[in-house]
Amino acid sequence: MAQRFDVLVIGGGPGGYVAAIRAAQLGLTVACCESNPYADPKGEPRLGGTCLNVGCIPSKALLHTSHLFAEAAHGFAAQGISVGAPAIDVPTMIGRKNAIVDQLTSGIRGLFKKNKVTLLKGHGAFAGGGEGAWQVRVGEETVAAGQVIVATGSRARHLPGVPVDHKLVCDNAGALDIDAVPKRLAIVGAGVIGLEMGSVWRRLGAEVTILEALPDFLAVADADVAKEAAKLFRKQGLDIRLGVTIGEVKTSKKGVSVAYADKTGAAQHLEADRLIVSIGRVPNTDGLAAEVVGLKLDERGRVEVDAHCRTNLPGVWAVGDVVRGPMLAHKAMEEAVMVAERIAGQAGHCNLDTIPWVLYTSPEIAWVGRTEQQLKADGVTYKAGRIPFAANGRALGMGETAGFVKMLADARTDRILGVHVIGANASELIAEAVVAMEFGAASEDLARICHAHPTLSEVMHEAALACDGRPLHF
Known part of the structure; x- marks a missing residue:
């Protein structure tokens, strides 16, 4: 039986x-x-x-x-x-x-x-x-x-006609088992996997080029966060090329050759020792x-x-x-x-609506709720509070001053609609915003909660205060 x-x-x-x-x-x-x-x-x-x-x-x-x-x-x-x-x-x-x-x-x-x-x-x-x-x-x-x-x-998801052998051409699984730091690493896709794996090997010494089909960087994120992230990542040495169309990919004993058209339509090619394909799932x-x-x-x-x-x-x-x-x-x-x-x-x-997103890059990126561009598109009247980590004592002590916390609240009810963080420990800080939004909290609720000093969480507190135009330390 x-x-x-x-x-x-x-x-x-x-x-x-x-x-x-x-x-x-x-x-x-x-x-x-x-x-x-x-x-x-x-x-x-x-x-x-x-x-x-x-x-x-x-x-x-x-x-x-x-x-x-x-x-x-x-x-x-x-x-x-x-x-x-x-x-x-x-x-x-x-x-x-x-x-x-x-x-x-x-x-x-x-x-x-x-x-x-x-x-x-x-x-x-x-x-x-x-x-x-x-x-x-x-x-x-x-x-x-x-x-x-x-x-x-x-x-x-793999590129059509491009076999993944986890030696020269890897997907997310093979990217985790690269056995030596490649001199030149090419990545197709500037999403979570592409940016995180690019960050790993760039830090270890690889020259990393990321080819992204979309014309906008991190289009799923809040536009201010995406703009700041692109600036910081490029400063770190990630070569991010947007609006590209991938053509023929060839492998040889020397490595990988990727033909592509840039955002103007001009034919280009990229030589690399390894290729990571991260174009979704x-x-x-x-x-x-x-x-x-x-x-x-x-x-x-x-x-x-x-x-x-x-x-x-x-x-x-x-x-x-x-x-x-x-x-x-x-x-x-x-x-x-x-x-x-x-x-x-x-x-x-x-x-x-309260599922948080996180990218474990440096700095980390995390958000929950709606972006400012979504609110504008839907005609929602809102107020915003944005505070940089550079104004926070703990961030200064840690040497982690890049980025900011941005809070968006309904202009009429003050209910928190979205919170967007780019900065140190963003993956941990976003939890406070998730709790607040899950229980329908207003920015004033977070503004009235005592946050320990000195902590990075104070940037969240200041962003809540800034929604009402009354930050204390910026």
Whole structure:
């Protein structure tokens, strides 16, 4: 007889493993299937998905190492510290990154055992439905579940006709395992992955050129933040070229040659030792056998869901990169908790309007809510408060004075509509804004809260005060 569970989760990434754990905490019998080994030495399925294995976690490890290297090379001297010219041992850096990944993937397995989640090894695909349960093929067996959560994630989009060999041409996964600092690195795509990986290898000594198809830099961000970021990144040595059209890409023993047209239409070419392709991601719905049960997909291959992540099929849900909304691990986790709680009869929710975005560049960039250009386009009357980190005592002491905090509030109600940060620890500072917006706070609410001194959080406080034209330290 086939194994039967209250809930079966297809995919063990951030959305999948969190959904499985939360559902088990709520007293349901739960299984989670995963097939991707992510280069596991034993070929075993690895939990954590793209984020933990070849995305968020390993990239932050490399960013931290490269940040320390850059500080030793360029930042220490200004503070009276002399260490000589630093050298980077790339295999040690990669080994440290891999050890962190191993620790966390094994940690999720431990959480599964703790919460009595059954791990099924194999690719999950719908096989049919009947007798009040969905049939899902996992490897060589078929299991049944009353509720199914699709959390199959996404994969890197590749350039047509350009094979990714993870030697000369890499996607996000290969970019994390480059075995030596390339003299010349080309990157196609100036999004999160392109900028973060470009930052890593630029700090370590590579000449980095980023080719971006869009005419505007970081168009998804607030225009003031994007303008400041472009200025700072170019000052750091990133060669960012906008409005390009990629042509033929050739590889040889000497490296990679990229032909492209610049924003004027003129033919150009770029020679590099390595190429990273970071042009977005596509949902993993291939092999899900959605057609077997009539699971509805949209024109981009994503599973169609409502505001609570229900699909068109009763008892089938979908979360994370495989559905609409930003492809962010924390968004997947929020949806996962919501779905598990709704399956258990609770009122879980996920507010896509308060999902924060973060780029772990230097300086970091983070935002939540609406941009100033969106408010203008929608005819919303608003007020803005903007305070530079250069006016903050802690930032001066840290030598991290680049950037600013910008707060946007409704001109009539004072309710916070968006907060945009470019500067040190932006990834941590944005959490205060998320809490405020989730509970419908006004800029005056943050202005009235005591912030510890001296801290970077005082820049957020001053931005709230500035919304009312009364900053105290700027």
